[in-house]
Amino acid sequence: MSTDQALVQAQHLSVRYGARRAVDDISFTLPKGRVVGLLGHNGAGKTTLMKALVGLVKAEGQLSVLGRDPLRERVALLNEACYIPDVAILPRWIRVADLIRLMGGLHPRFSAERSRELLRRTSVDLTDKVGKLSKGMMVQAHLALIAAIDARLMILDEPTLGLDVLSRKAFYEMLIDEWCDGERSVVISTHQVEEIEALLSDVLMLNEGKLVLSISLEDMDRRFVALSHDAAVADEMAAAHPLLRYRVAGGSAALFDGAPPEHVQALGRRVRPSLVDLFVALTRKPELDRTQF
Amino acid sequence: MQTWDDRQPIYQQLADLLAAQLLDGDPPEGEAMPSVRVLAGRHLLNPLTVNRALQALGDEGLLENRRGIGLFVAQGARERLKAAERERFLQQEWPRLRERLRRLDIGAEQLDWEGTR
Numbered sequence: 536m537s538t539d540q541a542l543v544q545a546q547h548l549s550v551r552y553g554a555r556r557a558v559d560d561i562s563f564t565l566p567k568g569r570v571v572g573l574l575g576h577n578g579a580g581k582t583t584l585m586k587a588l589v590g591l592v593k594a595e596g597q598l599s600v601l602g603r604d605p606l607r608e609r610v611a612l613l614n615e616a617c618y619i620p621d622v623a624i625l626p627r628w629i630r631v632a633d634l635i636r637l638m639g640g641l642h643p644r645f646s647a648e649r650s651r652e653l654l655r656r657t658s659v660d661l662t663d664k665v666g667k668l669s670k671g672m673m674v675q676a677h678l679a680l681i682a683a684i685d686a687r688l689m690i691l692d693e694p695t696l697g698l699d700v701l702s703r704k705a706f707y708e709m710l711i712d713e714w715c716d717g718e719r720s721v722v723i724s725t726h727q728v729e730e731i732e733a734l735l736s737d738v739l740m741l742n743e744g745k746l747v748l749s750i751s752l753e754d755m756d757r758r759f760v761a762l763s764h765d766a767a768v769a770d771e772m773a774a775a776h777p778l779l780r781y782r783v784a785g786g787s788a789a790l791f792d793g794a795p796p797e798h799v800q801a802l803g804r805r806v807r808p809s810l811v812d813l814f815v816a817l818t819r820k821p822e823l824d825r826t827q828f
Numbered sequence: 829m830q831t832w833d834d835r836q837p838i839y840q841q842l843a844d845l846l847a848a849q850l851l852d853g854d855p856p857e858g859e860a861m862p863s864v865r866v867l868a869g870r871h872l873l874n875p876l877t878v879n880r881a882l883q884a885l886g887d888e889g890l891l892e893n894r895r896g897i898g899l900f901v902a903q904g905a906r907e908r909l910k911a912a913e914r915e916r917f918l919q920q921e922w923p924r925l926r927e928r929l930r931r932l933d934i935g936a937e938q939l940d941w942e943g944t945r
Contacts (some may be wrong), residue, residue: 570874704872712869733838733873752874756837763834783834806834 547596557583559744573724575741581724617681621692627666650683671702689721762803779816839880861899
């Protein structure tokens with residue numbers, strides 16, 4: 536991946552809250568046209584990292600977003616990046632039509648026509664007051680507003696938290712269908728890993744402020760090897776030191792970083808490693824090891 | 829939401845799903861395939877994954893690329909799919925089925941060939 540196409544470049548990035556490092560010396564690059572999942576447990580640093588990306592917190596190290604320094608060039612950056620923070624921030628008393636008018640005044644690259652077009656996909660009416668919308672509708676309205684900004688990067692912090700399954704599906708469907716065009720990128724933080732795995736092209740995995748994985752899904756399938764196997768060979772599997780052992784339909788599986796020795800591979804059947812399993816393997820706390828089985 | 833199994837890459841599973849729909853005439857031969865974005869939205873998949881699935885179907889000669897317009901279902905795609913399915917049944921499923929019928933002592937005359945029940 537050539538760096539001139541990178542939308543985000545971070546080198547040794549850290550964010551400190553007092554003595555604690557919420558983001559701890561991480562480096563990564565995000566190219567254009569990607570759907571990036573930012574995964575981590577609560578408190579892993581996801582929100583802090585996203586805030587750093589849009590210049591809301593001061594970070595140490597080097598950070599370039601759309602070729603700009605988020606902290607110093609925040610206004611210019613927000614012309615080309617859009618952001619939904621993890622709290623619903625739309626004023627409850629306003630009508631949707633007025634929100635569109637407000638956005639038109641606030642953002643130079645916002646298209647009112649486009650937002651109305653996006654809203655037609657939803658059951659949200661222009662005359663609805665925000666406070667009267669269900670949570671699912673509110674998030675859809677929010678997405679319709681920010682997806683109507685002609686930007687190159689969208690940052691979504693836990694966008695589907697607290698939504699039911701149909702609302703989550705509708706949200707992601709609109710995101711994929713209306714935003715992802717092969718040029719724009721989106722970064723989505725979540726801990727509902729299973730659900731968005733197939734949507735993602737890349738993964739950033741945070742654990743206690745550290746970046747434990749930064750990889751494309753394609754490379755993930757190549758690098759990590761999951762073997763499903765019979766209980767009879769469980770000891771031999773364990774002896775090969777897998778990252779994780781877990782249950783799958785019809786038996787057990789072992790997950791390896793890199794190909795295990797051939798005699799071990801011959802004991803099982805290779806399956807597609809799931810992001811959830813990898814997430815568990817790379818983010819669990821060591822003291823939990825014993826309770827895994 | 830849709831779930832994919834862990835036995836095959838997701839693009840392969842989508843290609844199989846789309847092939848099954850083509851076999852049922854959805855969409856019919858000569859008609860346009862839905863766009864990558866529509867398929868990605870419908871199945872909640874990354875567009876790159878959808879591209880790979882369509883690529884695989886194209887490689888099998890089931891879709892054809894009309895320059896500047898998009899992907900269309902190739903003429904003869906259904907016949908080709910049906911032939912492949914038939915072959916798969918005869919090679920893989922039928923021996924297992926025959927084995928099971930023998931084990932259960934079920935003869936041809938006991939099977940309802942008309943499907944009128």
